[in-house]
Each structure stands twice: as structure tokens, then as C-alpha cells.
Amino acid sequence: MNDLVIFLLLIGAIWLVILATYKKLSLSKRGFTLSPAILMWKTTRGLKFIDRIGKKFRKWWIFYGTVAACLGFLLMFSVFAGLLSNSIFVLLRPREAIPGVRFILPGTAPGLTITIWFIVVGVVLIFHEVFHAFLLRSQGLRTKSAGVLLFLFIPGAFVEPDERQVIRSSPGKRMRMFAAGPVTNILISFLFLLILLSVLTPKQGVYIWGVAENSPLAEENILGAKILALDNFQISSIEDVKNFKNYLNASRRTEFELVTDRGTFYAKIRQENGENHLPFIAAQAPSNLVYLHPINTVILMYATIFGNPVFHPYLYHFYVPPFLIDLLKWLFALNLGIGLFNLLPAKPLDGGYMLEALLEVRYSKKFARGFVKAFSFFILLLIILNLLPMIVRA
Numbered sequence: 001m002n003d004l005v006i007f008l009l010l011i012g013a014i015w016l017v018i019l020a021t022y023k024k025l026s027l028s029k030r031g032f033t034l035s036p037a038i039l040m041w042k043t044t045r046g047l048k049f050i051d052r053i054g055k056k057f058r059k060w061w062i063f064y065g066t067v068a069a070c071l072g073f074l075l076m077f078s079v080f081a082g083l084l085s086n087s088i089f090v091l092l093r094p095r096e097a098i099p100g101v102r103f104i105l106p107g108t109a110p111g112l113t114i115t116i117w118f119i120v121v122g123v124v125l126i127f128h129e130v131f132h133a134f135l136l137r138s139q140g141l142r143t144k145s146a147g148v149l150l151f152l153f154i155p156g157a158f159v160e161p162d163e164r165q166v167i168r169s170s171p172g173k174r175m176r177m178f179a180a181g182p183v184t185n186i187l188i189s190f191l192f193l194l195i196l197l198s199v200l201t202p203k204q205g206v207y208i209w210g211v212a213e214n215s216p217l218a219e220e221n222i223l224g225a226k227i228l229a230l231d232n233f234q235i236s237s238i239e240d241v242k243n244f245k246n247y248l249n250a251s252r253r254t255e256f257e258l259v260t261d262r263g264t265f266y267a268k269i270r271q272e273n274g275e276n277h278l279p280f281i282a283a284q285a286p287s288n289l290v291y292l293h294p295i296n297t298v299i300l301m302y303a304t305i306f307g308n309p310v311f312h313p314y315l316y317h318f319y320v321p322p323f324l325i326d327l328l329k330w331l332f333a334l335n336l337g338i339g340l341f342n343l344l345p346a347k348p349l350d351g352g353y354m355l356e357a358l359l360e361v362r363y364s365k366k367f368a369r370g371f372v373k374a375f376s377f378f379i380l381l382l383i384i385l386n387l388l389p390m391i392v393r394a
Contacts, residue, residue, distance in 0.1 A: 002107045003106040003107030003112070003113055003114050004105055004106055004107030004108060005107070006106075006107075006114060007105060007106040007107065007114050007117070007153070008153060010114070011150075011152075011153040014150070015039075015150075018034070018039055022034055031043050031147070037151060037152050038149060038150070038151050039149060039150045040147060040148075040149040040150075041147045041148050041149070042145040042146070042147040042160065043145060043146060043147055044145055044146075045146075046146060047133075047143055047145070047146065050130065050133045050134060050137055050143065050146075051137050051143070053134060053137075054133070054134045054135075054136070054137030054138040055137060055138065057138070058138045061134050061135055061138035061139075062135075062138055062139065062176065064135075064180070065135045065138075065139075065175075065176025065177065065179065065180050066172075066176055068176065068179040068180050068183035068184070069172075069175040069176050069179040069354065071179075071183055072175075072179035072182065072183050072343055072350075072351070072354060073179075073354065073358070075183075075186070075340060075343050076343040076344070076345055076351050076354070076355070079340050079341070079343055079344055079351075080344060080345060080379075082100070083100055083101075083344070083379075083382045083383070083386060084382060086098075086100040086385075086386055087100070087381075087382045087385040087386060090385050090386065090388055090389060091385070094388075094389070094392075097388075097389045098306075098389055099306070099386055099387060099388070099389040099390035100386030100387075101341070101383055101386045101387055102305060102306060102387070102390055104117075104305060104334065104337075105117070105153075108307070109304070109305065109306070109307040110307055110309055111325075111326035111329060111330065112326075112330060113326070116323075116326055116327050116330055117330075118155075119327065119331075120327070120330045120331050120334050120335075121155055121334070123331060123335070124185060124334055124335055124338055125148075125155070125156065125157035126157065127181075127184050127185060127188050127335070128157070128181040128182065128184065128185055128338075128339075128342075129146065129157045129158060129159045129181065130159075131180040131181055131184040132159050132177060132178075132180055132181045133146065133159040134180065135176050135177040135180040136159065136161050136166075136177055139169070139173045139176065139177065141161055141162065141165055141166060141169060141173065141177070142161065142162040142165055143159055143160065143161055143162075144160045144161065144162055145159075145160045146158065146159050146160065147160070171357040171358065171360045171361050172357075174353065174354075174357040175354050175357045175358060178350040178351075178353045178354045178357070179350065179354055181342065181350055182338075182339040182340070182342035182343050182350050182351070183339065183343075184339075185335045185336070185338055185339030185342070186335070186336055186339035186340065188335050189301075189331070189332050189333075189335035189336035189339065190297070190332075190336075192328055192331040192332040192335065193291065193292075193297065193300075193332045195328055196311075196325070196328040196329060196332060197288040197291060197292075199318070199319045199320045199324070199325070199328070200288075200311060200316045200317060200318050200319065200325065201288070201316065201317050201319075202285030202286065202287065202288065202315060202316055202317075203226075203285060203315055203316060203317060205226050205227070205235070205236060205284070206226070206227045206235050206236070206237065206238060206240070206241060206282050206283070206284045207224055207225065207226055207227065207282070207283055207284070207314050207315055208222050208223055208224060208225045208227065208260065208280050208281070208282065208283075208314075209223075209280075209281040209282060209283035209314065210223070210280065210281035211223065211279065211280045211281075212270055212277075212279045212280065214270070215267070215268070215270065215279035215280070216267070216268075217258075217265060217267055217279055217280060220265060221262065222260065222262060222265065222280070223314070224313070224314040225260040225261055225262040226260060226261040227241070227258070227259070227260055227282060228259045228260060228261060229257075229259040230244045230256055230257070230258060230259070231244070231256050231257050233247070237284060238282060238283075238284045241278070241282045244256075245276075245278055248269060248276065249276055253269070254268055254269045255267070255268050255269070256269075258280075267279050267280070283314070283315060284315070285315035285316055297336070298336075300332075300333075301332070301333045301336045301337055302337075304329055304330070304332075304333035305333050305334075305337050310329065311325060311329060344379055344383075345372070345375060345376075345379065346372075346375065346376035346378075346379035346380065347372060347373065347376045352372050352375075352376055355372055355375070356368045356369060356371075356372040359371060359372070
């Protein structure tokens with residue numbers, strides 16, 4: 001039984017307990033609210049702390065919110081452009097298309113256990129909602145309550161503002177407040193990435209990543225072995241492997257000697273679609289500094305979320321237990337992924353409210369609301385298109 005099944009059974013058991021005890025334990029008197037598919041708990045605990053911090057560092061929070069709004073709109077355009085371009089690719093070349101978004105639940109990707117999922121989701125929600133609250137209070141907007149909720153099998157958290165007061169507030173206040181949550185998730189993801197990169201280092205050399213199924217090498221204990229030489233060619237980089245393959249093709253040889261740190265093996269070239277291929281896949285870990293480039297950071301996040309084996313022990317030395325590696329990896333990936341997704345210009349996402357506030361600077365509230373409402377349906381269509389490749393292949 002995998003983690004996803006256990007997780008769904010666990011959530012189902014929680015719902016059964018809630019339904020059986022809601023009235024008996026008078027949970028409604030303890031701040032709980034039960035409605036179809038939603039359980040919500042509200043509290044005023046912690047609001048005094050938020051109020052104190054928000055007011056004490058008022059100027060700093062307003063500055064932070066302004067920077068978050070500017071950065072948020074820049075990232076909003078980038079995320080929307082990526083979603084739109086992938087949607088077009090899905091329509092034009094559906095067989096080659098890859099999903100642009102996906103559901104993230106325990107067991108749906110390597111290393112994402114139930115324990116890690118709950119920890120990561122908790123961290124994402126805490127940072128997101130607390131920073132919303134700081135921007136509310138620092139700008140003089142009331143916070144009525146805070147709490148957690150469970151929608152079917154999806155946990156959540158919220159800070160409940162005074163809706164009328166928020167609606168009547170200036171567009172600038174709303175832009176800062178709504179941007180603070182997702183941008184904080186994005187910024188905190190880089191902190192987790194830096195911590196992750198500090199507790200692992202890439203192994204030097206080239207390693208066996210995979211072996212062809214029909215190759216005699218498949219029967220050997222060779223996965224993760226370091227390649228020392230191919231025939232008399234010393235191997236220290238992926239380029240050396242490519243050069244050796246070109247040499248084999250030019251010399252029309254079909255056999256060669258594979259020298260590894262686990263022994264020497266004799267291998268044969270395999271043919272596929274009229275082309276010669278080595279009977280194994282070689283891999284080499286890049287420098288940790290590569291992942292600090294913004295584009296590579298996004299690629300790393302995407303690879304993690306879609307289940308690609310990043311930071312594999314074949315290629316890296318770990319200085320902490322593997323559990324912590326997986327935890328840091330998912331703290332990075334989900335904070336960044338959820339933060340970027342939340343910036344999409346569609347309600348009820350934060351990006352939709354940011355766009356509405358921005359439009360109100362020049363246009364009427366009625367126009368801003370109508371435009372964002374219509375645009376939200378367009379974004380929903382793009383999300384569905386980006387989910388199609390995953391749904392079809394499943």
C-alpha cells in the first residue's frame with residue numbers, strides 16, 4: 001500500500017471521526033464550523049502578537065509589501081506567459097506535450113512521504129498567512145481571526161480580515177497585502193535551497209545512471225558505479241563519454257571494455273532505430289552553483305514536483321540523513337511552486353486580487369471586478385489544458 005492510499009484512508013478516517021463527534025463534543029462552541037466538504041476552525045489566538053509586530057515595524061512592513069507587489073507583478077507575467085505557451089504547445093503537439101501543473105499529494109513523487117507532505121504544507125501555509133496578516137495590521141486593516149480548514153483531503157490556513165474594510169481600502173494597500181503571502185513563499189524557498197545545497201556536494205566523475213534492459217550489464221550490480229575508463233579512454237566528464245561514443249561509431253566497433261570502481265565489464269553497442277547507443281546511461285552532477293541561476297532554480301523546482309530524481313545518492317554526498325534531504329528539497333519546491341501558482345491573475349488566487357487592485361488605479365471597481373472575473377475563467381481553461389498531458393498518460 002503506497003503513501004497516497006494511506007493518506008486518503010487517513011483523511012477519510014479523520015472525516016468519519018469529525019462527523020461522528022461534531023455534535024457530541026459541541027465542536028461548534030470551540031470555534032469549529034462544519035459545512036459540506038469543509039471543516040473550519042477559527043481562533044483569535046496569536047492576533048495580539050501579529051498586531052504588535054505589524055505596528056512596531058510598520059514602515060518596514062510597508063516597504064516589504066511594496067517590493068513584494070512589484071516583484072509579484074513581474075513574476076505574475078512570467079508565470080502567465082509560461083502557462084499560456086505550454087497550453088499552446090499542448091494544443092499543437094499533444095503527443096510531445098508535458099503537463100504544466102499537477103496535484104501534489106503524498107506518494108505522487110519520490111521522497112514525498114505523508115510526514116514530509118504535512119510538514120511542508122504546514123510551513124507553506126504558516127509563512128503565507130502570517131505575512132498576509134503582518135501587512136494587514138501594519139496598514140491599519142483589522143484582522144478578525146485566524147484558523148485552519150480541511151477541504152475534502154486538502155488542508156489549508158487563513159487569516160480573516162474585515163472584508164468591508166479591505167474592499168474600501170486603497171488599491172496600494174491591497175496590492176501589498178495580497179502580494180506578501182506568495183512572494184514570501186518564493187523568497188523562503190531560496191533560503192531552503194541554500195540550506196539544501198550546503199548539506200550535500202556533487203561527487204566527482206561520471207556514474208552509471210541506468211542500464212539497457214536487454215544488456216548483460218543489467219544483471220550486474222553496476223547502478224551508481226563510477227566510470228573510470230572506456231577501453232583506454234580515461235573518463236572524467238560527460239563529454240569524454242560522448243567522445244568515446246563517437247569514436248566507436250567511427251571505428252565501427254561493437255564491443256568495448258567498461259572499467260568502473262566496482263570492476264571491469266565487457267559491453268556491446270545496442271542499436272535502436274538504426275542508431276548506435278551505449279548500453280548504459282551516464283550521468284554527472286553539476287556544480288551546486290548552477291542551481292542558483294533563476295532559470296535553473298525553476299527547472300529544479302519543476303523537476304522535483306514532477307517526480308524526477310534530483311539530488312540522487314548516486315551523484316551526491318549527503319552530510320545529513322536522506323530524510324532531511326527530501327524534506328529540504330520539498331520545502332524548497334513547494335514553497336516556490338505554490339508561491340508562483342498563487343500569483344496567477346485569477347480569483348480566488350492572490351494574483352487575481354492583485355490584478356483587480358491594479359486595474360482600480362485607472363478604472364472603476366465595477367470594470368476591474370468584471371475583467372478579473374472573465375480573465376479568471378480564461379486562466380482556469382489554461383490550467384485544465386496544462387493538466388491534460390498528465391491526465392491522458394495516467
